[in-house]
Amino acid sequence: MQNIEKQNIRRVLYIDHTAEIGGGEIALLNLIRNIDSRKVAPIVLLFADGPLVEKIRPYAETHVLKLESRVAKIGKDTLGWKSLLKFRSAWVTVRHVFMVTRFAKCAQVEIVHTNSLKSDVIGGIAGKFAGIPVIWHVRDRIETDYLPLLVVKVFRFLCRTVPDFVIANSSATLGTLHLMGKRTGLAIASGIDTAAFTDVVHDGCDIDGLAQATRKKQGIFIGLIGRISPWKGQHIFIEAASLLHSQFPNVRFQIIGAPLFAEREYEQQLHELCERLGVVEAVEFVGFVENVPERIAQLDIVVHASTSGEPFGQVIIEGMAEQKPVVATNGGGVPEIVQDGVTGLLVPMGDAVAMANAIDFLLRNPLIAKEMGARGRERALSQFTIQMTARKVEAVYDQVLGVA
Secondary structure (H helix, E strand, O other): OOOHHHHHHHEEEEEEEOOOOHHHHHHHHHHHHOOOOEEEEEEEEEOOOOOHHHHHHOOOEEEEOOOHHHHHHOOOOOOHHHHHHHHHHHHHHHHHHHHHHHHHHHOOOEEEEOOOOOHHHHHHHHHEEEOOOOEEEEEEOOOOOOOOOHHHHHHHHHHOOOEEEEEOOOOOHHHHHOOOOOOOEEEEOOOOOHHHOOOOOOOOOOHHHHHHOOOOOOOOEEEEOOOOOHHOHHHHHHHHHHHHHOOOOEEEEEEOOOOOOOOHHHHHHHHHHHHHHHHOOEEEEEEEOOOOOHHHHHEEEEEEEOOOOOOOHHHHHHHOOOOOEEEEEEEOOOOOOOOOOOOOEEOOOOHHHHHHHHHHHHHHHHHHHHHHHHHHHHHHHOOEEEEHHHHHHHHHHHHHHHOO
């Protein structure tokens, strides 16, 4: 019986181009930690060394096949005609495709599951060469407000030709791929690990503190969590803070996260903006934090401020799971998570005044804020768990392999 069970275990190769800790990489780690080991034997291939390697190694056989920097450093925010042509024609990329092909064959995997745009292309083509079914897990909106037009057109074409199946992290993301019925696609939310949230003290937001925010000595804490990047809208958050600071001088606005890649200049601009608006003392740059649930638990309100449609919104779900009222921008996959006026408040993207007004409403209506937090937690833990995500992904494996 044990031998039969072992024969039914699928060897799945998960590929990501980076080993830095970003949203997609956290989602991949959570998925692998919760995939059913009786059904799936995960093997992870990363195109770089970094902190993700040691985090993922306890849960999966993990390998690093370094992609040369001339290709690895091409960022999706800077892709254009010249960089795309380099990406497609550079011999280092072609060589890497064949290296991944050889690795997949030697590992005797049954499915290639890619997790990022670069790994979609390189791993997807490698999977095709190896004759192995390919699943693309797309976690980025493929739209011109996020990527150059040429890249959008090429990637949408590849979506319809390379993978055997496409998973998107939201219906909004799936809709940007324009599959046109040529490939099967499914939206599967990147769920949260409920183990990190089940032990929280369920007081939600501090009602007395919100009601007396201008008089409470220790202050109220409002946080925006995520990578420091222009499209994440930290500048909008700071502008909203400046509109609220005079009426709520003891409220502290925390920017939780750090810049990656070439975004240090934007971080410096944020500090300059704080000085110009006179909110240096009110805005705190916390930096990268390892334990996000623990940090969220210390907040009273969680804010999401992306200026273009968020593909999904993992940190929003985490805020809801910690029973915090949420103010989030209305775009991308966010409306699939936040029920406006029920579990949080949605505001237009790029509108600091609307964001300030929503935060002001929660500060002045603490009972409503607490009720939103409670409903948010219920929704997060009933609709967006990593266990649900893992079971749905396992079902996709069955479908791709033709298992009833």
